[in-house]
Amino acid sequence: MAEKQGPEYIVLPTLGRIDYNWTAGRVWSIAKKAMRDEKKLITTQCPSCKTIYLPPQPVCGECYVFMGDNWIELAQTGTLLNFTGPTAIPLFDPAFGKHMVDEYAHGSIELDGGGVVTMHRIGEVDPNELKVGMRVEAVWKNDGRVGRLEDLMYFRPIRE
Amino acid sequence: MSQRVAIVGCGQTYHKARRPDVNETELVNEAVRTALEDAQISLRDIDSVFTANMDGFEGVHLSDCWMCDGSGAYMKPGLKATTGGTTGASIFFAGVDYVASGLFDTELVIGYQKHEEGNVTAGLLGGQEQAWVKGMMQGAIGIFANIAQGYMMESGAREEHAAMLRLKADRNALRNPYAQLRLNLESVEQVLQSPYLIPPLRLLDMCPNSSGAAAVVLASEDRAKRISGKPVWVADTVSQHMGWSPVSSSMMGFGAPGERRLESTHTVCARKLYRNHGITNPRKQIDVFEMYEPSIWGEMKWYEDFLFCEKGEGWKLVEQGVTEIDGELPVNPSGGVVSTNPIGATALLRVLEAALQVRGDAGEHQVPRDVKTAIATGWGGINWTTMVLLSSTL
Numbered sequence: 001m002a003e004k005q006g007p008e009y010i011v012l013p014t015l016g017r018i019d020y021n022w023t024a025g026r027v028w029s030i031a032k033k034a035m036r037d038e039k040k041l042i043t044t045q046c047p048s049c050k051t052i053y054l055p056p057q058p059v060c061g062e063c064y065v066f067m068g069d070n071w072i073e074l075a076q077t078g079t080l081l082n083f084t085g086p087t088a089i090p091l092f093d094p095a096f097g098k099h100m101v102d103e104y105a106h107g108s109i110e111l112d113g114g115g116v117v118t119m120h121r122i123g124e125v126d127p128n129e130l131k132v133g134m135r136v137e138a139v140w141k142n143d144g145r146v147g148r149l150e151d152l153m154y155f156r157p158i159r160e
Numbered sequence: 161m162s163q164r165v166a167i168v169g170c171g172q173t174y175h176k177a178r179r180p181d182v183n184e185t186e187l188v189n190e191a192v193r194t195a196l197e198d199a200q201i202s203l204r205d206i207d208s209v210f211t212a213n214m215d216g217f218e219g220v221h222l223s224d225c226w227m228c229d230g231s232g233a234y235m236k237p238g239l240k241a242t243t244g245g246t247t248g249a250s251i252f253f254a255g256v257d258y259v260a261s262g263l264f265d266t267e268l269v270i271g272y273q274k275h276e277e278g279n280v281t282a283g284l285l286g287g288q289e290q291a292w293v294k295g296m297m298q299g300a301i302g303i304f305a306n307i308a309q310g311y312m313m314e315s316g317a318r319e320e321h322a323a324m325l326r327l328k329a330d331r332n333a334l335r336n337p338y339a340q341l342r343l344n345l346e347s348v349e350q351v352l353q354s355p356y357l358i359p360p361l362r363l364l365d366m367c368p369n370s371s372g373a374a375a376v377v378l379a380s381e382d383r384a385k386r387i388s389g390k391p392v393w394v395a396d397t398v399s400q401h402m403g404w405s406p407v408s409s410s411m412m413g414f415g416a417p418g419e420r421r422l423e424s425t426h427t428v429c430a431r432k433l434y435r436n437h438g439i440t441n442p443r444k445q446i447d448v449f450e451m452y453e454p455s456i457w458g459e460m461k462w463y464e465d466f467l468f469c470e471k472g473e474g475w476k477l478v479e480q481g482v483t484e485i486d487g488e489l490p491v492n493p494s495g496g497v498v499s500t501n502p503i504g505a506t507a508l509l510r511v512l513e514a515a516l517q518v519r520g521d522a523g524e525h526q527v528p529r530d531v532k533t534a535i536a537t538g539w540g541g542i543n544w545t546t547m548v549l550l551s552s553t554l
Contacts, residue, residue, distance in 0.1 A: 009180045014219075061402065082313070084305040085359030091301060092279060106302070106358075119302055127359075132313055 024147070027058045027068050032147030039140040041074040041152070043115060052114040075112040077158065080134040083107035084119075085127050109136055109155055123154030162260040164554060166384035166391035167515045169199025169377030175340040175370040175500045178276040184213075184223055185230035188272050191373035191505075192232050195268065199377040199387055206377075207264040209233035212241040212251035212271040213504035218278035232268055245452060245540020246399070247271060248374065248508030253397050253546065255378050265383045271505035272373035280369050280503070303542070304455035305361035311461045312360065317475035319360060323351035324478050325456045326364050326498065332485055333495025335525035340370045340500045365456045365498075372502035374509045381554075392515040395533075395551040398433045400425040401544035425545035426465035426537070433535075433547050434467065443468055443482065443489045448517040448527055448534040450510040453497050458539075463491075466537070490527045493517065507538030511548050518552050 024032055027044065034040040044067045045052045046060035053060070058068040084106050090099035104121040107130065111117065122130065123139065136155040145151035171194025173179075179187060188211075196202060209232050211224035220226070224233065224240040239258075241251040248271035255269040280299075311317055326345065333339035345351060345364075354364035377387075384391040402425060430442075439445045451466070453459035463474035468482070468489060477483055483491035494513040497506055514534035516522040531552065538546035 007181070011180055082306055082310045084302070084309050084361070085356070087358050088356035091299075091357065106306075108306070119306060 025058075027056050029147075030071070031056050035149075035151045036145045036147040039145070039151070041076075041111070041115070041117075041138070042071050043074060044068060045070050045072050045114075054115045054117060074115040076138045078109040078111035078117070078136060078155070080122070080130065080132055080136055080155075081108040081110050081116070082132065083122060083127075083130045104154060105130060107136075107155070117152075117155075120149070120152070121154035122156070124156035129157070163262050164381040164384075165256050165259045165394045166379055166381070166388070167376055167394065167511070167550070168379045168384050168388040168391050169195045169197075169201070170375075170512045170515055171195030171198055172338050172374040172505070172509065172512060173372045174338050175372030175502055177340065177368065177370065179274065179371040180276075184218075184220070184272065184274050184277075185227035187274060187371065188227055188270055188373045188375075189230040191272065191375040192230075192268065192270060195375035195377050196232075201266070201377065201387060203232045205266050206232060206236065206268050208255075208258060208267045209236050209238040210241070210251045210255045210258075210267060210269045211238065212247045212269075212508065213273060214244065214247055215242055217280050217503065218274055220277075231270055237264075238267075243540060244542075244544060245454065245503060246401075246507050246538040246544045246546050247504045247540065248506055249399075249452075249511065249536075249538030249546035249548065250507070252376065252508055252511050252548065253399065255376075256394050256397055259378050259380050262380070265380045266387075267378045268375060269378060269508065270373065270375045271502075271508035273369075273502035273504040273506075274371045275369035275502065276371050300454055301357050301361060301366060304366065304457055305358035307455070307461060308361050308365065308457040311457060311474075315472040315475060317460060319352060319362075320348055321460060321475040321478045322362075322365055322456050323348040325460055326351050328484060329456065329492060329496050329498045332493050332525055333499035335485075335493075335523075336495050336499075337523075338372075338500070339495040340372070341368055341495070342499070361455065361457070367454045367497045367501040368499075370500050370502040372500070372505055374502075374505040374512050376508060376512055376515070390519045390521075390552075392518045393551045393554055395549040396433060396436060397546070397548050398429045399538075399544070399546040400428045400432075401541055424465045425543050426462055426539070427467065429537075429545045429547045430466045433549060437549060442466065446489060446533050446535055447529060447531040448493065448514055449483075449489055449491045450494060450514040450517075450534070450536040451491055451496065452507055452510055452537045452539040453492070454501070454539070456498050459491065459496070459498075485525065486528050493522065493525045493527050495525070507536075507540070507546065510536035510538060511550070514548070514550050518550050 034042045044056035048063040048065045087102045105127040107122045108118045135158040171191045215221040243250040258264045330345040354362040460474045514536040534550045536548045
C-alpha cells in the first residue's frame with residue numbers, strides 16, 4: 001500500500017553575511033586603550049555612591065551622576081566568587097558563527113580593592129580543583145591585544 | 161479614575177519544536193481565532209491590537225507589520241513590544257494600561273515566536289553591547305549555569321533538588337495538552353543522566369525553544385461583564401528592571417556573593433505588590449503562581465526572591481512538595497517555561513495560564529482548589545521582572 005503523502009511545506013534557508021561596526025564610545029575607548037596598550041584594567045567609579053562599575057559607564061544608574069571622568073585602576077589579582085565548568089557540548093557562538101566547545105572553565109572574580117569581572121575564562125587549572133575563595137591573577141596576551149576583554153586571556157590560580 | 165480591566169478570552173497554539181506547516185502570520189492567526197472564540201466575540205468588537213515578538217531571533221523585524229492581516233491588526237491602533245523574556249508581559253501591561261485609560265474598551269494582546277526559523281543564542285548575544293562583551297558570553301545558558309553553581313554553594317541545594325523540580329514540571333506538562341515537552345520523565349536518576357550543557361547546568365534544566373503563539377482578550381469593566389460570565393480581573397501590574405547594568409551583573413554575580421548584594425528585581429517587585437495588597441504570607445494568600453523560569457534552577461532560587469521562604473531555603477520547599485499542583489502554593493501547574501518557551505509569547509502564557517486557573521478552566525492541569533488570587537511573573541533582559549496579580553473578584 002502506498003504511503004499517504006502529507007502536504008509539502010516549503011522552507012527557504014537564507015544565508016546572509018552581515019557586517020557590523022559597533023562604536024565603543026568615549027568611555028569604553030579609554031578603557032580599551034589601557035587594555036591594549038598597557039595590559040591594565042581601568043574603570044569608572046561613581047563619585048557619589050562609590051560603586052565600582054565594570055565595564056565602565058558614563059553615568060551611574062542609581063545616582064544618575066556623571067562619572068565618565070572618574071577613573072580608577074583595578075588590581076591584577078582577586079578572589080574567585082563563582083565558577084562553571086567548560087562547555088560540555090558544542091554551543092553556538094555568534095562571535096565565531098559556529099558551534100564550539102569552550103574548554104576553559106569560567107568564573108567571576110572579585111578583584112582586590114573592588115571591581116568584579118564576570119564569567120571570565122579560568123586557565124592553567126584542572127576545573128575540578130576550582131574552589132570559591134581561590135586566589136587568582138590575570139594573565140594577558142603578550143602580543144595581538146586589540147582592546148577586547150580577550151586581551152586578558154584568563155585568570156589563573158596564584159600558586160605560591 | 162482608571163477603568164478596571166479584565167481578561168475575557170484566551171487562546172494559544174499547541175506549542176511545538178517546529179511548525180513547518182505555518183508561517184508566522186498563520187501561527188498567530190490560530191491563537192487569535194481561538195481567543196476570539198473563547199471570548200465569543202468577533203474581530204469587529206476589537207478596538208486595538210497589541211503584538212509582541214523578539215524580532216532578532218528569527219531575523220525578521222517589524223514582523224507585526226507583515227502579519228497585520230492575520231493578527232487582526234489591520235486598520236486598528238496598537239503597539240508592538242520587544243523586551244526580551246518579558247516581551248509577552250510588557251505587551252500585556254501596555255494593553256492593560258490602554259484599557260485602564262478609558263480610551264479603549266476591548267483589545268487583543270498577542271505574543272508569538274517561531275524559534276525554528278532562527279537562532280536564539282545568536283539573537284541574544286547580538287542583543288548585547290558587542291563592543292564590550294566577549295565572544296564567550298554563553299547567553300542564557302551561561303547565566304543559569306552560574307546561578308546553579310552559586311545557589312548550590314550558598315544554600316546547600318544539590319542537583320537532586322533540580323531533578324525533583326524538573327519532574328514536577330513534567331508531571332504538570334503531561335496534564336497540559338498545549339505544552340511542548342511532555343517527556344514522561346520517570347525518576348531523579350533519569351534526570352541526572354541528562355547531559356551537561358555547561359556544568360553544573362544540564363540540558364533538562366533549561367527551557368526549550370518553542371514555536372507558538374498566545375492571545376488574550378482584554379476588556380473594560382462594563383464590557384467585560386457583558387462579554388464574560390467569568391471575567392478575570394487584573395488587580396495589579398508591577399515591573400522593575402536594571403537591565404544589563406554592569407552594577408547588577410557584577411553585584412548579583414549571577415549567584416555569587418559580593419560586598420554589596422543588591423536585591424533582585426524579583427524581590428523589589430514582590431515587596432511592592434505584596435505590600436499594596438496586604439499579602440504578608442504569599443504561600444497562604446496566593447492560590448496559584450505561574451512563574452517565568454528559564455531554568456529549573458531559577459525556579460528554585462526564586463522561591464526565595466519571591467519571598468515564599470527565607471534565603472537559602474528554596475530547595476527545602478522542593479523536598480516538602482510545597483509547590484506541587486496540589487501543594488500549599490502550586491507553582492507552574494502548566495508545566496512552566498522549562499516545558500514550553502515561545503519567547504515572544506512565554507510571559508503572556510504565564511498570565512493566560514494563571515487566568516485559566518482563576519476561571520477554573522485549566523482542564524487536567526487545574527489546581528484542585530478554589531482559585532481567587534493568582535500571580536504571573538515575567539523575567540527577561542537580564543534583571544527585568546514583571547508581576548501581574550489576577551483576581552476572581554473586583
